[in-house]
Amino acid sequence: MLLLSAGVADARPWSWLGVRIRDLSEQEMDDLATKHGIREGFGVVIVDVMEGTPAARAGIKSGDIIVAFDDRPVTETRALQRMIASGPVERDARLTV
Structure with a gap:
């Protein structure tokens, strides 16, 4: 469980995690599906986590794979970004890693 913070630009707050993410490669999707039984096409990789x-x-941590946000499947980076941005700021959210 984590608390989403607000960023500020033009006095309009938005939710953010403070990470850089990327989509899974085809090989990574195949490996996860085989190893963990996860359906292909789910998850994004954490590339970097900003301090604080x-x-x-x-x-x-870098290398973690997020497969769900508030129990909704994460299929790609844009989907995760939309899920984060669509909710209110300063709230708890559940990530499945």
């Missing part, structure tokens, strides 16, 4: 951010405080 909600993700860092929640213990998210």
